[in-house]
Amino acid sequence: MKKITHFKDLIGQTLVAISGQVGDDEIVFTLLNGDRYHLYHSQSCCESVEIEDIQGDFNYLLNSPLLQAEEVESGDNPEGVTIEWQDSYTWTFYKLATINGYVTIRWYGSSNGYYSESVDFAKL
Numbered sequence: 520m521k522k523i524t525h526f527k528d529l530i531g532q533t534l535v536a537i538s539g540q541v542g543d544d545e546i547v548f549t550l551l552n553g554d555r556y557h558l559y560h561s562q563s564c565c566e567s568v569e570i571e572d573i574q575g576d577f578n579y580l581l582n583s584p585l586l587q588a589e590e591v592e593s594g595d596n597p598e599g600v601t602i603e604w605q606d607s608y609t610w611t612f613y614k615l616a617t618i619n620g621y622v623t624i625r626w627y628g629s630s631n632g633y634y635s636e637s638v639d640f641a642k643l
Contacts, residue, residue, distance in 0.1 A: 523554070523556065523642065525640065526558075526589075526590045526640045527589065527590070528588070529548070529556070529588035529615075530585050530587065530588045531584055531585065532550050532551070532584065532585055533551040533582060534548055534549065534550060534551075534580050534581055534582075534585065535549050535550065535551050535581060535582060536549035537549070537581070539570060540570065540573070541570050541571065541572060541573055543569065543570050544559060544560055544569050545557055545558065545559040546558045546559075546570065547643065555642070555643040556641065556643065557640070557641060558613060558624070558638050558639070558640055559638070559641075560626075560628065560638055560639065561639055567628065568627070568628035568629075568637070568638060569626065569627065570624060570626055571625050572623075572624075573624050573625070574622065574623040574625070575621055575623060576620065576622065577622060578619075579616075579617060579620030579622060580615050580616075580617055580619070580622055583617035583618050583619055584617065585615060585616070585617055586616050586617055586618065587614055587615060587616035587621065588613075588614075588615055589614040589615075590611065590613055590638075590640075591611070591612045591614065592609055592611050592612075592637075593609070593610045593611075593612070608627065608629040609628045609637065610625065610626070610627055611625075611626040611628070611637070612624070612625050612626075613626070626638050
């Protein structure tokens with residue numbers, strides 16, 4: 520079995536549970552073998568990083584091997600999103616898919632530019 524150290528390493532794995540929703544600062548993925556992984560932000564001081572949107576239904580991702588597990592960062596606001604004041608910000612998109620459908624989890628991180636706005640992935 521391959522070791523999972525990066526988000527993309529979830530490809531081929533089967534999820535049996537996912538917890539987290541818009542506004543949270545963590546999503547937990549439980550694999551068929553019982554291992555649990557989470558997407559989260561390590562809070563430092565003066566930044567905010569949270570799940571801003573979820574497109575799709577987590578049920579699409581359960582009980583079938585993942586065909587896609589991709590992380591994409593962007594410094595541009597997504598189409599249709601306008602935020603009045605932004606000093607420093609990062610959008611991070613997590614794209615997951617099985618044969619049943621796909622889900623995109625959109626994270627928004629903002630700060631004064633001196634703190635991390637990234638999302639971390641690790642085993643629990």
